[in-house]
Amino acid sequence: MVGKLYGIGVGPGDPELITLKAVKILENIEVVCVPQAKKGKPSLALNIAAKYLPEQVNVLELVLPMTEEKNELESSWQEAGAQILTYLEKGMDVAFLTLGDPSLYSTFSYVSRVVKSLAPQVEVEVIPGITSYSLAAAKTGVSLAEKDESLLIVPVGSQEELLDGLERKHNVVLMKVSRDFDFILEALEKSNRLENSYFVSRCGQEKEYITKDIKKLKGLKIDYMSLILSKREEKGETK
Amino acid sequence: MVGKLYGIGVGPGDPELITLKAVKILENIEVVCVPQAKKGKPSLALNIAAKYLPEQVNVLELVLPMTEEKNELESSWQEAGAQILTYLEKGMDVAFLTLGDPSLYSTFSYVSRVVKSLAPQVEVEVIPGITSYSLAAAKTGVSLAEKDESLLIVPVGSQEELLDGLERKHNVVLMKVSRDFDFILEALEKSNRLENSYFVSRCGQEKEYITKDIKKLKGLKIDYMSLILSKREEKGETK
Numbered sequence: 001m002v003g004k005l006y007g008i009g010v011g012p013g014d015p016e017l018i019t020l021k022a023v024k025i026l027e028n029i030e031v032v033c034v035p036q037a038k039k040g041k042p043s044l045a046l047n048i049a050a051k052y053l054p055e056q057v058n059v060l061e062l063v064l065p066m067t068e069e070k071n072e073l074e075s076s077w078q079e080a081g082a083q084i085l086t087y088l089e090k091g092m093d094v095a096f097l098t099l100g101d102p103s104l105y106s107t108f109s110y111v112s113r114v115v116k117s118l119a120p121q122v123e124v125e126v127i128p129g130i131t132s133y134s135l136a137a138a139k140t141g142v143s144l145a146e147k148d149e150s151l152l153i154v155p156v157g158s159q160e161e162l163l164d165g166l167e168r169k170h171n172v173v174l175m176k177v178s179r180d181f182d183f184i185l186e187a188l189e190k191s192n193r194l195e196n197s198y199f200v201s202r203c204g205q206e207k208e209y210i211t212k213d214i215k216k217l218k219g220l221k222i223d224y225m226s227l228i229l230s231k232r233e234e235k236g237e238t239k
Numbered sequence: 240m241v242g243k244l245y246g247i248g249v250g251p252g253d254p255e256l257i258t259l260k261a262v263k264i265l266e267n268i269e270v271v272c273v274p275q276a277k278k279g280k281p282s283l284a285l286n287i288a289a290k291y292l293p294e295q296v297n298v299l300e301l302v303l304p305m306t307e308e309k310n311e312l313e314s315s316w317q318e319a320g321a322q323i324l325t326y327l328e329k330g331m332d333v334a335f336l337t338l339g340d341p342s343l344y345s346t347f348s349y350v351s352r353v354v355k356s357l358a359p360q361v362e363v364e365v366i367p368g369i370t371s372y373s374l375a376a377a378k379t380g381v382s383l384a385e386k387d388e389s390l391l392i393v394p395v396g397s398q399e400e401l402l403d404g405l406e407r408k409h410n411v412v413l414m415k416v417s418r419d420f421d422f423i424l425e426a427l428e429k430s431n432r433l434e435n436s437y438f439v440s441r442c443g444q445e446k447e448y449i450t451k452d453i454k455k456l457k458g459l460k461i462d463y464m465s466l467i468l469s470k471r472e473e474k475g476e477t478k
Contacts, residue, residue, distance in 0.1 A: 007377075016263065019369065021255035103376035103383045104390070126377035130258065130367045137342035138246075138365035144342045148396035150404065151343070157387035161408065165389065169400065 003030070003088040005115055005122055006095040007102035009129015010048045013225075014204030017130045018048060025127065026052040030092040033060035033084060035107050044205070045097040058087070060094075064107050077107070081114025088115070088122055101129045105155065105175065133173040136200040136229055139210060145171055149232065156180050166191040172230045178222035185218055188230065197230040242269070242327040244354055244361055245334040246341035248368015249287045252464075253443030256369045257287060264366065265291040269331040272299035272323060274346050283444070284336040297326070299333075303346050316346070320353025327354070327361055340368045344394065344414065372412040375439040375468055378449060384410055388471065395419050405430040411469045417461035424457055432469045440465040 006025055011017035026032070026049050034043045039061060046059070062080040067073060087094050102108040103126060112124050133153065137144045145151040152170040154162050156179045165172050166187055177184050177199075188194045194214060201209040201223045211217070214228065245264055250256035265271070265288050273282045278300060285298070301319040306312060326333050341347040342365060351363050372392065376383045384390040391409040393401050395418045404411050405426055416423050416438075427433045433453060440448040440462045450456070453467065 009373075011258070014260070016260035017258050017367065019250070019256050019258055020262070021253070023259070024255065101373050101376075101383075103373060103381075105384055105386075106382075109382040109385050124380065126380070128256065128369045128373035128377045130369065131373075134248075134340050134342060134367035134370075137340075138367045141363065141365070142342075143345075143348040144340075145344055145392065145394070146348050147344075148394055148400075150391060150393035150397060150400050152389060152391050152409070153384065154389035155384070155387055158389060161387075161389050164407075168403075170391070 001091055002119065002122055003091050003093045005084065005088060005112060005124045006093065007098060007106070007108040007112060007124065007126040008049075008095050009098050009101045009127055010045050011130040012100055012132040012135045012204040013044060013048070013202065014135065015048045017135065017204060019127065019129070022127045022129070023052050026095060027054065029053065029057060029095045031058040031060055031087045031094040033062050033094060033096050035062050035064045035080075035096075035098075037064070037066050039063050043097075045099050049097055058092075060084070060087070062111070077110040077114050080111045081118060084111065084115055085118055085122075088119065098129065100131045102126050103128065104131060104153075132203050132225070133175075133227055133229065135203045136198070136227060139203060140198045140200065140229060142198060142229055142231060144173070144229075156184060159183065163187055166193060166230070169232045171232055174228040174230065177226050177228050178224050181222045182218065184228065185214065188214065188228070193230045196232070197228055199226065199228050201226040240330055241358065241361055242330050242332045244323065244327060244351060244363045245332065246337060246345070246347040246351060246363065246365040247288075247334050248337050248340045248366055249284050250369040251339055251371040251374045251443040252283060252287070252441065253374065254287045256374065256443060258366065258368070261366050261368070262291050265334060266293065268292065268296060268334045270297040270299055270326045270333040272301050272333060272335050274301050274303045274319075274335075274337075276303070276305050278302050282336075284338050288336055297331075299323070299326070301350070316349040316353050319350045320357060323350065323354055324357055324361075327358065337368065339370045341365050342367065343370060343392075371442050371464070372414075372466055372468065374442045375437070375466060378442060379437045379439065379468060381437060381468055381470060383412070383468075395423060398422065402426055405432060405469070408471045410471055413467040413469065416465050416467050417463050420461045421457065423467065424453065427453065427467070427469065435471070436467055436469040438465065438467050442466075
């Protein structure tokens with residue numbers, strides 16, 4: 001019988017913010033795979049999972065380069081899917097580890113789709129994880145949304161949607177802000193949001209950094225794992 | 240010394256989707272409080288937490304009516320905050336339980352604010368939880384967002400933002416859809432989203448119900464704990 005594929009969210013980085021369900025699966029898993037930007041790079045997701053894994057677990061390093069080049073991406077997913085499938089076809093269960101939640105900006109979406117297209121009979125189960133922005137809200141004491149407020153989660157790649165989102169009344173989480181930080185700074189300023197925004201980097205991890213003084217980061221190198229929480233203006237406070 | 244106030248997310252309903260961190264705190268807590276719509280109503284959040292709580296724990300039932308009436312709400316929060324404070328002032332730690340995540344549409348936001356205003360020296364810590372929509376995405380196999388996609392989480396109370404959100408290219412999570420289901424059905428149809436939407440009720444709970452055939456729910460009584468995941472159209476598929 002073919003093995004089962006799990007997409008496991010290990011949470012934002014704090015090793016205690018993993019779910020009991022994830023731990024239970026990891027304790028009995030035969031193959032664990034870890035997406036890597038480069039071969040041999042230490043993996044935070046694997047670090048979090050390590051103490052639950054059985055001794056004889058197979059660790060499969062999947063090299064998934066961070067690139068915008070579509071063909072390169074596509075072929076890295078195909079390759080990863082095929083590698084995973086060789087284990088599944090031996091009847092072994094495979095856990096694909098994801099920082100945060102496998103349903104949100106995770107390569108698991110693409111890779112599991114490849115596996116399903118190669119072998120539709122494979123069962124896939126996703127175990128949700130705590131997102132970086134949930135922990136950022138917890139740490140700053142800022143709620144993500146209350147009452148009739150809405151929350152927009154937007155990656156910086158899409159400038160148009162970002163500008164549009166900031167103009168609206170949503171609370172906003174800007175993801176992957178290192179990609180174009182100066183643009184974001186300007187956009188926050190223009191939309192009068194600098195006062196009600198927090199910059200949060202490596203939340204729950206060793207090098208966690210949180211500040212409300214976002215302006216002072218101008219021109220600095222921004223860590224890849226950074227986001228900004230921006231609350232909409234209080235009703236009636238302005239306008 | 241005054242006790243510490245925890246806001247603890249116990250996850251969406253599946254008892255295994257609680258974090259290790261939440262469990263660790265619950266195992267040593269002195270007072271647990273549970274928001275209730277009516278006195279004596281069974282609490283799902285308490286059920287999930289129950290097996291971790293110490294035997295001698297104090298259970299504080301907070302009656303927080305589901306009403307739109309502002310003064311009634313405000314006074315119920317004030318009352319809840321004051322009750323919590325009596326325990327904190329005795330030096331006891333208090334855990335406020337929340338289904339899902341305490342930072343998202345939770346009464347914890349209001350009640351903790353009351354406690355802080357009455358006693359600014361109280362330390363508050365939020366332990367994030369898995370949200371219902373993360374689990375809904377996991378169960379349906381639909382990703383919440385990929386690549387440059389954005390995700391809008393919008394409660395049904397705000398019709399204008401809802402309509403506007405559906406018109407845009409975001410993926411959308413509609414929360415609290417029981418409040419105005421026929422309106423939502425119409426809005427999904429108008430924005431050509433019915434095909435790419437899932438209705439998910441009591442996700443991770445005993446009475447979980449998931450369907451893509453949302454139209455057939457027209458006119459039926461919709462469970463309070465229901466949401467809709469709506470993916471934006473695939474690029475290039477339309478227009």
